[in-house]
Amino acid sequence: MASNLPAPEGTEIQEPPTAGAWGEWNPTEDSVRPVRGKHRVARQRGGLARSSTVLGVGVIAAVGAGGIATAQDRPQVAISMPSMPDLPDMPDLPTMTQVLDGDFSGGHGSADDTRHTGAQAGIIPQQAGRGADAGEVLRNRILQQAESQQDAAGAKALADAAQAAQTAAAQEAKAEVDAAQKAADDAKAAAEAQAAAEAKAAEEAAAAKAEQERVAKSAGSYSLPTSAYTLTSHYGVAGSMWSSGYHTGLDFAAPTGTPVKAVAAGKITSAGWSGAYGYRIVLELEDGTEVWYCHLSSMSVTSGSVGAGDTIGRVGATGNVTGPHLHLEVRKGGSTVDPLAWLTSKGLNV
Incomplete structure (x- = not known):
C-alpha cells in the first residue's frame, strides 16, 4: 500500500x-x-x-x-x-x-x-x-x-x-444669463421710455409755465393794436356807409400786411369770415370785454390764449371797405364803447 x-x-x-x-x-x-x-x-x-x-x-x-x-x-x-x-x-x-x-x-x-x-x-x-x-x-x-x-x-x-x-449646468447658466440679459434690456427700454415720457412732460410743463409767465407778465399791461397807422374814422360818426347809421369803431389805416396785436391778455373766442367785417378776430379779455379786429388780410392765431402785444393777424381790406385799414371795436355787455376813450383809459397814447 x-x-x-x-x-x-x-x-x-x-x-x-x-x-x-x-x-x-x-x-x-x-x-x-x-x-x-x-x-x-x-x-x-x-x-x-x-x-x-x-x-x-x-x-x-x-x-x-x-x-x-x-x-x-x-x-x-x-x-x-x-x-x-x-x-x-x-x-x-x-x-x-x-x-x-x-x-x-x-x-x-x-x-x-x-x-x-x-x-x-x-x-x-x-x-x-x-x-x-x-x-x-x-x-x-x-x-x-x-x-x-x-x-x-x-x-x-x-x-x-x-x-x-x-452640460446641464452650462445650459442652465446660459439660460439664466439670457434671461438676465433680456430682463436688463427690458428694464433699459422701460427706463428709456419713462425718461422720454418724463422729458416730454417736463418740456410741456416748461412751455405751459412760460406761457403762463408771459400771460401773467402781459396782464395788467396794454398795447396799441397796430403801428405806423393813421386814424381815419372815429367812433359815432354818422353815415350811410354803416348799417347802424353811424360808425361803431375806430379805424387805423395802415398798409396791407401790417401786424395786428392783442391790446391785452385774453382768449380768442372767434376767428373767421364775418360778412361786411371781412376776416374778423374776437378777443375776450379777463374782465369780459370783447375787442373786435376786422377787415384782416390774414389771421395768425385763431384760438387759445394770447398776451398783450402778441401778433394775431395782418391789416387788410376784406369786407365792406374803401381801403386797407384795421377796424377796431370795443364791446362791453354786448354794447359798443368808444375805442379811443377806452385805450386812453388804459394808459395808451393813441
Whole structure:
C-alpha cells in the first residue's frame, strides 16, 4: 500500500520511468516511510484549494501506479514491510468539483476532523498552504480583474454623469444669463421710455409755465393794436356807409400786411369770415370785454390764449371797405364803447 504523505520539503519527486527505460523497481525499507496517525486530509476554509494533501495524494498515487505498471513486467521480488498498526477507515477522496469549491471533507467527517487528521498525518501548515496559495492567487487575480472592470465601468458611468451634469449646468447658466440679459434690456427700454415720457412732460410743463409767465407778465399791461397807422374814422360818426347809421369803431389805416396785436391778455373766442367785417378776430379779455379786429388780410392765431402785444393777424381790406385799414371795436355787455376813450383809459397814447 503506497503512502499518501507528501514528499519531505526540499526533496524532488521523480516520475517513474516507462517500461524498458531502466531496471526493476524494488522498493526497500529505506524507501518506504511508515505512516503514523490517521490518514485524513485537513480541510481549510475560504480558499480555492485548502491543502496540498490532495496534491500529494495524487502525486503518490501516480507514482505508485507507474511503479505497479512497470513491476507487472518484472519478476516479483519479495519485499519486507514492517508491521503496521491497524489504521482506521480512510475517508473518501474529494471529487474535482469539491476541490474547486474548496470542500476537502471527501464526504465524511467535519472540518475539525480534517484539520486534526492533517496534523496527525504530519502535514504542517506551510505544506498544506502551498496548494492553497496558488488557488488563492488565481482567485484573487480573477476577483481583482472583475473589480478592475467594475471600477472602470463605474468610473465611466461617473464620468458620463459628471459630463451630463456639467452640460446641464452650462445650459442652465446660459439660460439664466439670457434671461438676465433680456430682463436688463427690458428694464433699459422701460427706463428709456419713462425718461422720454418724463422729458416730454417736463418740456410741456416748461412751455405751459412760460406761457403762463408771459400771460401773467402781459396782464395788467396794454398795447396799441397796430403801428405806423393813421386814424381815419372815429367812433359815432354818422353815415350811410354803416348799417347802424353811424360808425361803431375806430379805424387805423395802415398798409396791407401790417401786424395786428392783442391790446391785452385774453382768449380768442372767434376767428373767421364775418360778412361786411371781412376776416374778423374776437378777443375776450379777463374782465369780459370783447375787442373786435376786422377787415384782416390774414389771421395768425385763431384760438387759445394770447398776451398783450402778441401778433394775431395782418391789416387788410376784406369786407365792406374803401381801403386797407384795421377796424377796431370795443364791446362791453354786448354794447359798443368808444375805442379811443377806452385805450386812453388804459394808459395808451393813441
